[in-house]
Amino acid sequence: MDSRYDHQQHEDRISAKWTETQAFNPDTYLATRTGAKSFSVIMPPPNANDPLHIGHAMFVALEDILVRFHRMLGDDAVWIPGTDHAGIETQFVFEKKLKKDGKSRFQFDRNTLYQMIWDYVQENSDVAVNQLKKLGASADWSRFRFTLDPQVVAFVLQTFEKLHQRELVYRQWRQVNYCTRCGTSYSDLEVNHTEQVTSLVYVKYFFIDKPDEFLTVATTRPETIFADTHLAIHPDNPKTKNYAGRQVLNPLTGETMSILEDSFVDPEFGTGVVKITPAHDATDWEVGQRHHLEIRLALDTTGKITALGGDKYAGLKLAAARQQIIDDLTASGHIDTEKTNSKYVNRVGVCYRCGTVIEKIPLAQFFIKVRPLVEPVQAALSEGKTTIHGAGHDKILDHWLANLKDWNISRQIVWGIRLPVWYQLSNKKNKSLTLTYIDREQNRATRSLEGVLEQDKQHPGELETALKNLQQLSAPIEAEYVVSVEAPGDDYIQETDTFDTWFSSAQWPVVTLKTNKPGDFDRFYPTSVMETGYDILPFWVMRMLMMGVFLTDQVPFTDVYLHGLVRDQKGQKMSKSKGNVINPLAIIESYGADALRMALVIRSTAGLDKSVGEADFKAMRNFTNKLWNGARFVKNLAETAPAATSTLPQDEAFTQHLDEIITTVTQQLHDLKMGLAADTLYTEFWHWYCDECIESAKQGQLSPTVLVAGLDVFLKLLHPFAPFVTEAIWAELHPQTSELLVATPWPIAAQ
RNA sequence: GGACGGUUAGCUCAGUUGGUUAGAGCGCUUCGUUGACAUCGAAGAGGUCACAGGUUCGAGUCCUGUAUCGUCCACCA
Numbered sequence: 001m002d003s004r005y006d007h008q009q010h011e012d013r014i015s016a017k018w019t020e021t022q023a024f025n026p027d028t029y030l031a032t033r034t035g036a037k038s039f040s041v042i043m044p045p046p047n048a049n050d051p052l053h054i055g056h057a058m059f060v061a062l063e064d065i066l067v068r069f070h071r072m073l074g075d076d077a078v079w080i081p082g083t084d085h086a087g088i089e090t091q092f093v094f095e096k097k098l099k100k101d102g103k104s105r106f107q108f109d110r111n112t113l114y115q116m117i118w119d120y121v122q123e124n125s126d127v128a129v130n131q132l133k134k135l136g137a138s139a140d141w142s143r144f145r146f147t148l149d150p151q152v153v154a155f156v157l158q159t160f161e162k163l164h165q166r167e168l169v170y171r172q173w174r175q176v177n178y179c180t181r182c183g184t185s186y187s188d189l190e191v192n193h194t195e196q197v198t199s200l201v202y203v204k205y206f207f208i209d210k211p212d213e214f215l216t217v218a219t220t221r222p223e224t225i226f227a228d229t230h231l232a233i234h235p236d237n238p239k240t241k242n243y244a245g246r247q248v249l250n251p252l253t254g255e256t257m258s259i260l261e262d263s264f265v266d267p268e269f270g271t272g273v274v275k276i277t278p279a280h281d282a283t284d285w286e287v288g289q290r291h292h293l294e295i296r297l298a299l300d301t302t303g304k305i306t307a308l309g310g311d312k313y314a315g316l317k318l319a320a321a322r323q324q325i326i327d328d329l330t331a332s333g334h335i336d337t338e339k340t341n342s343k344y345v346n347r348v349g350v351c352y353r354c355g356t357v358i359e360k361i362p363l364a365q366f367f368i369k370v371r372p373l374v375e376p377v378q379a380a381l382s383e384g385k386t387t388i389h390g391a392g393h394d395k396i397l398d399h400w401l402a403n404l405k406d407w408n409i410s411r412q413i414v415w416g417i418r419l420p421v422w423y424q425l426s427n428k429k430n431k432s433l434t435l436t437y438i439d440r441e442q443n444r445a446t447r448s449l450e451g452v453l454e455q456d457k458q459h460p461g462e463l464e465t466a467l468k469n470l471q472q473l474s475a476p477i478e479a480e481y482v483v484s485v486e487a488p489g490d491d492y493i494q495e496t497d498t499f500d501t502w503f504s505s506a507q508w509p510v511v512t513l514k515t516n517k518p519g520d521f522d523r524f525y526p527t528s529v530m531e532t533g534y535d536i537l538p539f540w541v542m543r544m545l546m547m548g549v550f551l552t553d554q555v556p557f558t559d560v561y562l563h564g565l566v567r568d569q570k571g572q573k574m575s576k577s578k579g580n581v582i583n584p585l586a587i588i589e590s591y592g593a594d595a596l597r598m599a600l601v602i603r604s605t606a607g608l609d610k611s612v613g614e615a616d617f618k619a620m621r622n623f624t625n626k627l628w629n630g631a632r633f634v635k636n637l638a639e640t641a642p643a644a645t646s647t648l649p650q651d652e653a654f655t656q657h658l659d660e661i662i663t664t665v666t667q668q669l670h671d672l673k674m675g676l677a678a679d680t681l682y683t684e685f686w687h688w689y690c691d692e693c694i695e696s697a698k699q700g701q702l703s704p705t706v707l708v709a710g711l712d713v714f715l716k717l718l719h720p721f722a723p724f725v726t727e728a729i730w731a732e733l734h735p736q737t738s739e740l741l742v743a744t745p746w747p748i749a750a751q
Numbered sequence: 752g753g754a755c756g757g758u759u760a761g762c763u764c765a766g767u768u769g770g771u772u773a774g775a776g777c778g779c780u781u782c783g784u785u786g787a788c789a790u791c792g793a794a795g796a797g798g799u800c801a802c803a804g805g806u807u808c809g810a811g812u813c814c815u816g817u818a819u820c821g822u823c824c825a826c827c828a
Contacts, residue, residue, distance in 0.1 A: 003788070193825085200828085219828060232828095266827055274828050283826035346828085392755045396823065399754065403824080538823090569763065569777090603765040603775070608756080609821095611763050615777045622790040633787030640786090668767070676767060679775070687775095691792080698786070 001635070001732055005628030007592030007621075010728040015133055017727075023742045024138045026078045027517070029071070039070035039077040040524035042509045042557075043139060044532045044540070045147060048083035049090055049124040052131040054566045054574065054600075055533060057584040058610070060135040061597040062563055062674055063531045068138055068720035069669045070528075072746035078524055080512050081139035083128050085121065085148045087416040087501035088182065088190075088353055094120055094415070109438050109469040110414045110496060117415045118148075131585060136593045136723045138742070143516050147504055148417070151515035156504045157420045157485045159551060164483040168369045168550075173477035175285045176408050178361040179351040180303030180318075184412040185365055187500060188405060189539055191349040191358050200344035201326060202271070202336040205231060205248035208256060215248060215259075216336055218270035220346055221277070222329065223322040225252045226308040227298035230276040231259045232287065237267035251334040252325065253308075262287050280360050299359055318359075364477040365410040366419060366497070373546040374401050377555075386545065386555045389672050390562030390607025393534050400538045409500045412472065416498030422482045423475055425449065425463075425491050433493070434474040437466045444471070472496045506543035509556040527557045529672065534562040534607055561672050562607050566600065569613020587617050594722035595621040601721065602682060604675035623682060624725040627718070630690045631711055631729045637697060638708040650702040654693060658710050659749035665717050666746070678721050685714055708733075713747045 022028040041063050046056050063079060070077040094117050095105055105113055125146070132139065145152060163169045176185040201222055204214040217231060228250060233240040247258050264283060265274050278288030278295045288295055297306050305313045305321045313321050329335045349358040378401050380386060381394075388394035410419070423430045433449040440461075447455070447466070455462040473496040475481070481495070482488050504511075509530070513521040526548075530541060541560055548556030567573055568580040575581065587596045598620035604610045661684050668677035689710065696702040711733070719726040719741050730741035 001787095004790075005788095217828080221828085264826075269827055271828095276828095281826080281828080283828080286826075347825095391757090396755060399824075534822095567763095571763070599776095603763095605765075608764095613763080613777090616763085618790075619776055622788090625790050626788065629788035629791085631787085636787075664767090671767070673767060676765075679765060680767095683775070690788085694787080695792095 001628070001632040003629070003632070005625045005725055005728070007594065007624065007724065008589075011134075011136075011588075011593055011724045014724050014727045015136070017740060018138065018742055019141075021740060021743070022142075023740060024071075024079070024140045025142050026071075026076050026140065029743055036074060036076040038524055038528070039067070039073075039075040040513075040527040041067055041079045041529055041531065042512055042527050043079060043081045043137075044536075045082035045084035045145075045505075045508070046128050046132075047086040047089060048128060048146060049086075049093065049121045051127055052135075052584055054582045054584050054612075056131075057135055057587075057596055058563050058566055058600050058604075059531060059533070060132060060137045061601045062561065062604075063529075064135075064137055064597075064723070065601065065674050065677075065720040066529055066531070066669070066672075068723060068742065069746065071138070071742070072716065072719070072744065074745060076523065078143065079137070079139040080143045080145070080516070081129070081132065081137070081141060082145040082147065082508070082512060083125060084505065085146070085415065085501065087411060087413055087498065088184070090117060090121060091413050091415040092182065092353055105414075106444055106471070107438075109471050111468075111470075114414045134585065134588055134593060136597065138723070143512070143520070145512050145515065147501075147508075149515070152504070152511050153417050154485070155511045155515055156417050156499065156507060159507055159547070160420055160499075160503075161483055161485055163368060163550075166372075168372060169366060169483070170369065171364060171366050171477070171481070173362055173364045174367070175279070175282065175360050175362045176365055177349065177358045178301060178363065179354065179356050179358055180301060181354050181356040182351060182413075183301070185361075185363055185408060185410060186351070186358065187408045187502075189502075190352045192352045193347050194350050195345050196348045196357075197343055197345055199326070200341040200346075201329075202339040203251060203275075203329060204334045204336060205251060205257070205275075208247045208249060215243060215273050216271045216339070217273050217275045218339075219275055220344065221280070221322075222325045223305065223318055224277040224280045224298045225250065225275070225325065226305070226313070227277050227279050227296040228257060228275045229278065229288075229293050229296065230257055230291075232262050232265050232274045232276050233259060233272060234263055234265040234267045235261040236263075237265070237272050239267065240272045243273070251329055251332070253310075260287075260291055262290065279362055282360055285360070285362075295362060297362065299361060301361060301363070303359065364475060364479075365408050366421070368407040368409055368503075370404045370406055370546070373550050374404055376549045376553075377401060377542075377545045380545070380549060380555050386558055386560060388560045388562070390534055390560070390564075391605070393537055393562050393607050397537060397542060400542055404542075407500075407503075409503045410497040411500055412496075413498055414496075416501060417504055419495040419497050419499060420483060420485050421495035421497075422484055422488050422492040423473075423479055423495070424482070424488075425453075425493060427480050429478055429480045430475070432476050433479060435466050435470060435493075436472045436474070438469040438471065440465055467493060470496065502539050502543055505540055506547040507551065509544060510548055510551050525552065525556070526554050529559045529561055530557040531561040531563065534564060537562065559672065563604065564607060564609035567609050567611045569611055569615065571609075571611045582612070591617045591621040592624060592724065594624045594725050598623060598678060598682070598722055601674050602678040606672065623686065624722060626686055626690065627714075627722070627725055628729060630685070630694065631715075631733065633694060634697075634704070634708050634711050635733055638704045641704040648701055648703045648706075650693070650696045651706045654702055654706055654710060655750065657688065658713055662713065662717065662747050662749040666749075669720075681714070681718050681721065685718065689714060715741060716744060716747050 067079040177191050178185050198220045202216045202218050206214045243259050247256050250257050276284045278284050278293050279297050300306050303318050305316045307314050431450045436446045439445040452466045509527050513525050544556050595617050599612050599616040665677050697707050715726045727741045
């Protein structure tokens with residue numbers, strides 16, 4: 001053996017051996033499954049087109065430890081890998097790429113664009129998988145799934161159909177979160193809230209009956225004044241009480257606005273009078289619902305002022321319109337300029353992806369009723385069917401479940417699974433469907449269905465072109481639709497909206513098992529441990545619970561282990577702008593995958609963030625070297641020492657303590673205390689086995705045969721944590737056998 | 752405004768159901784290459800376990816409150 005462990009000489013070679021022997025496929029490694037307990041882990045699928053980051057290394061390390069442990073225990077253990085099409089993320093990245101080439105998504109019909117993104121993802125799809133293998137992930141690659149695999153898509157469509165049959169899906173014209181830059185709506189979860197400095201302007205609304213008197217209203221959104229229908233006051237506010245029922249003039253349109261009373265108004269804030277814009281503000285929308293107010297749109301989905309703005313403002317972009325309106329209102333004496341606070345800090349919703357301010361815009365979208373899905377989950381959790389491991393996140397989940405609102409699953413992007421919703425072309429109610437398509441002159445055209453049919457009469461083939469080169473379909477709320485996995489007939493056009501990626505992800509534990517090898521679902525469901533970052537608890541874990549219970553009447557997993565963020569050595573969040581991002585591949589290159597894994601896992605705890613830095617990787621690299629050299633010495637000792645004729649003084653104590661270690665580590669792993677188990681093994685191997693036991697053996701107090709047997713135990717216990725170096729040492733110690741360490745049984749304490 | 756976490760050695764963090772002199776890595780001091788490892792070994796310095804009460808034979812660990820940092824949620828124009 002070399003005097004140093006050189007990971008680069010071993011890792012790829014060992015990886016290949018594991019693959020050759022199909023060591024990770026339970027159909028292969030288990031001689032018999034009779035009586036074997038099932039242990040299944042579904043991998044959180046990384047984005048198919050992205051290289052892995054340090055967070056992925058964390059999940060690989062933790063999940064791999066569990067799977068290798070249970071495999072060695074003799075369980076029917078499987079870890080099902082996959083990659084995610086990551087709808088918005090991927091389309092966002094692809095559009096940036098298009099832009100670089102001087103193109104835009106609007107130049108392509110949706111089928112062409114979809115195919116282009118598909119090809120792009122295919123080009124990169126090996127990257128993630130190869131990196132997972134580099135990390136030592138003992139996943140069963142023969143069960144690999146991509147979220148857009150045809151079987152997966154088919155399953156997701158059936159789920160939607162099932163939800164529809166159970167009346168858990170509805171289409172409604174409702175205010176939704178809309179990113180004008182990404183061109184799609186979002187669910188509430190995709191909106192981040194951040195503080196922003198804007199101008200708070202005080203606008204005067206003059207009374208109709210007394211034209212020289214006015215009410216002052218503070219607003220940060222003067223550009224929506226076109227769509228204002230009312231002002232509101234609190235019914236019990238003495239300061240504003242006498243305004244009730246009076247009428248004022250809209251300062252921009254000159255229209256009559258009445259003053260209504262609603263207790264949502266905070267008498268203490270501003271002037272105690274609020275303008276109501278039902279279309280573009282969440283609170284105002286609700287006020288509008290309560291008081292049956294007309295909903296008028298001031299902004300469209302491109303972020304421009306609608307026709308409501310008249311010749312002067314229509315078509316202006318939001319920011320430009322805002323400034324123009326402030327200027328104009330100031331000029332016309334409608335703004336109390338002395339009161340203007342140009343540094344007003346307020347909270348706005350921004351797109352989690354691109355940071356653009358999210359607009360509230362009413363749109364016809366598909367929603368899922370969440371109450372009927374949530375309730376069985378709450379029941380299951382309170383019965384302890386699923387345990388959440390991770391610093392209070394169980395309570396956070398409870399809070400989410402209790403307050404969850406209906407889920408908008410429609411996205412106006414192409415990179416995803418298209419909703420199985422169909423509109424009949426000949427249906428009179430569907431005449432005003434709007435089709436955007438690339439016409440025969442390669443121009444982007446937007447026409448009503450009626451208009452397309454008209455065109456088709458004059459230029460036969462227009463309808464065919466429109467359907468074939470369709471970019472986007474926009475159906476009014478009164479349109480009639482059919483939900484069907486297959487096209488109901490030739491006379492139908494399919495909805496162009498795609499599912500929220502999380503809608504299909506929510507079914508991942510079910511779909512990966514149901515569309516895989518026959519019998520997998522019964523064999524592995526409910527899965528054992530769902531291990532993922534706490535940051536996607538509401539996005540993913542909660543929704544997997546909801547959809548899992550809906551589809552199977554069982555929770556999708558019995559335990560959830562939430563790991564924290566990986567931070568840098570100073571405890572700072574990693575970000576590209578700070579330049580403190582750690583590339584896991586670079587760490588593997590210099591220190592080895594084992595060192596990376598150990599550094600991430602050791603003393604990490606569920607639900608809490610973990611700091612790592614160069615010093616940690618180095619320390620754990622030293623540990624792999626320590627293992628190697630301890631083994632090197634012990635091997636040599638066993639080979640050269642004369643056969644023991646009797647037991648030595650330390651032999652019994654050694655065996656006893658070794659048993660304690662086995663018991664402790666085994667229990668820690670059963671309890672999902674991977675960080676603690678790694679720490680136990682590190683300390684026991686280095687400071688007990690090497691520092692004490694090897695030294696005892698040198699002094700003839702401990703038998704080499706006992707020592708070498710103990711080494712085997714350590715190699716097995718450490719294998720889940722540091723699979724490469726332990727496998728390499730195993731081969732050195734047991735040159736006569738072809739059995740790999742990965743396939744050996746877990747040690748059992750004598751007592 | 753609500754909720755949830757963190758606060759332990761110079762730094763980053765463990766501490767498994769309350770139980771003997773509170774641990775690790777890195778850093779620091781002194782010494783050491785006599786059968787593995789200098790990516791090493793030996794010895795050592797360094798902690799009122801945020802603070803204040805309480806429960807207990809016994810509290811880093813349980814309870815109450817305070818401070819502070821952080822995260823998530825929330826319709827304050």
